[in-house]
Amino acid sequence: MATPLTLKELSKKEILLTSGHRMCSGCGAPIIVKMVLLASDYPIVAANATGCLEVSTCISDYTAWKIPWIHNAFENAAATLSGVETMYRSLKKQGKIDKDIKFIAFGGDGGTYDIGLQSLSGAMERGHDMLYVCYDNGAYMNTGIQRSSATPYGADTTTCPAGSVIQGKPQPRKNLTKIMAAHDIPYTAQASPSHWMDLVKKVKKALEIKGPKFMNILSPCNRGWRSKTDDAIQLSKLAVETCYWPLYEIENGVSKVTFKPKEKKPLVDFLKPQGRFKHLFAPENENMLKNFQEMVDKEWGSLLKASGTE
Amino acid sequence: MTAKVVAATGNEAVANALRQVNPDVSAAYPITPATDIMQRFTSFVSDGKVKTEMILVESEHSAMSGCIGASAAGGRVMTATSSQGLALMWEELFIASGTRLPIVMALVNRALSAPLNIHGDHSDGMGARDCGWIQLWSENAQEAYDNTIQAFRIAEHMDIRLPVMVCLDGFIISHSIERIEYIDDDAVSKLVGEYKQLNPLLDLEHPVSYGPLILPDYYMEYRKAHAEVMSKVPGIVLDVAKDFEKISGRKYGLFEEYRLDDAEIGLVILNSAAGTSKDVIDSFREKGIKAGLLKPRLFRPFPYDEIGNALKHLKAICVLDRADAFGGSYGPLFIDIAASLYPHKNGPALINKIYGLGGRDYMPSHAELVLNELVEIAKTGKVKMIKEYIAVRE
Numbered sequence: 001m002a003t004p005l006t007l008k009e010l011s012k013k014e015i016l017l018t019s020g021h022r023m024c025s026g027c028g029a030p031i032i033v034k035m036v037l038l039a040s041d042y043p044i045v046a047a048n049a050t051g052c053l054e055v056s057t058c059i060s061d062y063t064a065w066k067i068p069w070i071h072n073a074f075e076n077a078a079a080t081l082s083g084v085e086t087m088y089r090s091l092k093k094q095g096k097i098d099k100d101i102k103f104i105a106f107g108g109d110g111g112t113y114d115i116g117l118q119s120l121s122g123a124m125e126r127g128h129d130m131l132y133v134c135y136d137n138g139a140y141m142n143t144g145i146q147r148s149s150a151t152p153y154g155a156d157t158t159t160c161p162a163g164s165v166i167q168g169k170p171q172p173r174k175n176l177t178k179i180m181a182a183h184d185i186p187y188t189a190q191a192s193p194s195h196w197m198d199l200v201k202k203v204k205k206a207l208e209i210k211g212p213k214f215m216n217i218l219s220p221c222n223r224g225w226r227s228k229t230d231d232a233i234q235l236s237k238l239a240v241e242t243c244y245w246p247l248y249e250i251e252n253g254v255s256k257v258t259f260k261p262k263e264k265k266p267l268v269d270f271l272k273p274q275g276r277f278k279h280l281f282a283p284e285n286e287n288m289l290k291n292f293q294e295m296v297d298k299e300w301g302s303l304l305k306a307s308g309t310e
Numbered sequence: 311m312t313a314k315v316v317a318a319t320g321n322e323a324v325a326n327a328l329r330q331v332n333p334d335v336s337a338a339y340p341i342t343p344a345t346d347i348m349q350r351f352t353s354f355v356s357d358g359k360v361k362t363e364m365i366l367v368e369s370e371h372s373a374m375s376g377c378i379g380a381s382a383a384g385g386r387v388m389t390a391t392s393s394q395g396l397a398l399m400w401e402e403l404f405i406a407s408g409t410r411l412p413i414v415m416a417l418v419n420r421a422l423s424a425p426l427n428i429h430g431d432h433s434d435g436m437g438a439r440d441c442g443w444i445q446l447w448s449e450n451a452q453e454a455y456d457n458t459i460q461a462f463r464i465a466e467h468m469d470i471r472l473p474v475m476v477c478l479d480g481f482i483i484s485h486s487i488e489r490i491e492y493i494d495d496d497a498v499s500k501l502v503g504e505y506k507q508l509n510p511l512l513d514l515e516h517p518v519s520y521g522p523l524i525l526p527d528y529y530m531e532y533r534k535a536h537a538e539v540m541s542k543v544p545g546i547v548l549d550v551a552k553d554f555e556k557i558s559g560r561k562y563g564l565f566e567e568y569r570l571d572d573a574e575i576g577l578v579i580l581n582s583a584a585g586t587s588k589d590v591i592d593s594f595r596e597k598g599i600k601a602g603l604l605k606p607r608l609f610r611p612f613p614y615d616e617i618g619n620a621l622k623h624l625k626a627i628c629v630l631d632r633a634d635a636f637g638g639s640y641g642p643l644f645i646d647i648a649a650s651l652y653p654h655k656n657g658p659a660l661i662n663k664i665y666g667l668g669g670r671d672y673m674p675s676h677a678e679l680v681l682n683e684l685v686e687i688a689k690t691g692k693v694k695m696i697k698e699y700i701a702v703r704e
Contacts, residue, residue, distance in 0.1 A: 043514050045383075045511060045512065047379070048521075054521075054523070055523045058519045058521070058522045058523060059522065059523045059524075059525070060522040060523065060524045060528060061522075061528075063519035063522065065517070065519050066517060067517050068511045068512065068513070068514065068517045068518055068519075069517070069518075069519045069520065070379065070382055070511055070519075070520040070521055071519075071520065071521030071522070072375055072378055072379065072402070072405055072520075072521055073375070073401055073402065073405060075371070076371065076372060076375035076402070079337075079367060079371070079372035079375035079376050079379070080375045080376070080378060080379035081379060082337070082365055082367070082372070082375075082376050082379060083335065083337055083365060083375065083376035083377060083378060083379025083380035083381070083382075083383065083387075084379040084380065084382065084383040084511060084512070085379075086335050086337075086363045086365050086376070086379075086380055087334060087335050087363075087379070087380040087381075087383035087384060087385045087387075087512065088383060088512055089363055090334040090335050090361070090362070090363040090380075090385060091334065091383075091384070091385060091512065093361070093363075094334075094361060097512060099514060101512065101514070118368060118369060118372070119368075119369075119371070119372050119375065121368070122367055122368030122369070122372055125368075126365065126366070126367075
């Protein structure tokens, strides 16, 4: 029987990513992984791209994973899990496995938006029955905060530092959720750990759908965002309320905004607590803040339009 | 022992071996001249002649990644590639062997870019010689077929669990029609046997973590363990060859010795060019010249002691390399042969010829020139030039 969606019931379930792993305190990624795994009433086999989550959760001879887990390399969590899922289908067809197993890949934005995009695109196109979860913290945090194509406009990173001539990342971030939806896969969604019910519901829905699914989940990183170690949930909440990180899903081509803030907060509310945007608040960069707000408004507007909730 | 004699290409023979082995999963990507293997194999899949589930991936990197996932999951896995495809897999080759996954891959040897060239040469396989895989090299379509079948038994042996590459020359063997003896389907499946799982990822009762981070405290022990496992390979290759002989009547060793016992001069050469060389050696023997040949089969791990002992009595040897190791060095096969003869202080004089790159024909006349040079070296003890490109414009 499916677990009722209440904190009380979910808290009774076994945590499948144990404590004692070596992720930084205040990191969003393990919170997300725990929520995703809690959402499932099926046994899960997981794949993990190289990155923070991977290097910190399985340092021989220890593993934080209570489920079968495979790490191969940086760019190929999707292709690796394709192999696992295909072997499962082969053995099931031969009567060598009888259980229903669900397959989930976890990758950071570097391993998903950038180096792993081809592998992900291929796996989605081939229609493997898997859920790919990107925990998007907006830079290569594991190697020391280098810019990725998920890094937001204007952000200061170690490879696009805010200097006297260039003010952080000149380009806006890649809209990967839309790119994945353009694969015409049955389910694509964006979620945030601040809205746990929304996140868990989306994972549950995704796991009930046969075929390839993609979820992009915002994952605050206090090291890279230059924020406090206890504000991951607060920041992800602000990201949603400013519509920087809209919560929505696209199911069989139908878009739906799953959370519409009562009052859309100004983007600066999300930017201000983060040191990576500090330079944007200098008087000479006022225009950048304006540009950034316009980008967010445009994306939010088009989402509302697409979901018929204008 | 029932055999069926057919006329088939090397690729067709490998595809037929794969059909007979009937793996659980294959992930593959097309590349000339290996494409034909998977094309033929996927038609077996479409016609329901095998149980294999295909993953038709978007690159060779994903092909090997998919093979790794599938193999770790707990079943029999194979693929095929060539040249740039193998180069793109490079990172994954080490992960497959380091994770000790018994994947079998046909490598249809082809030159590497640049310049772009699709023809037979050993640069691809040589580039992957240190990646921890077992490499079996094949002179002709028959050997490619026989090696493919044996590769599964070797890879999946419980004392080894290592991936195996079966090498055959692009176009020269992959696309030429030859006489081949196929073994009966049942005999092949009996020889290969049921796949034995080892720590399968899909075992929910015993969850395992694959691909951990291992820091300086233990990394070196893992690499040493890999080296030690490699040392068990030759014995298992010979055991499998014995079983294979029972169903095929064909004998395999770690290498082939051709008229080598009483030879004074000899050639060491891999794959298809060995066939041409043997004919020329026969004609030298008819002239009363004691010439012989050694053709390595198990190239990785390299049987240094056995090869050194097989060659030590010769006066002069030419190692022919269909690949160069740039950097002022000798060809890759030459380096290993020289190393195998190092313990034999008064061993043969050695020369190295680089031939046949990018599909350049290796002709009987080239073997004749080399053998004549060896006759001279054997007589005078003088080597004019250790390494030289042959059949090349100046």
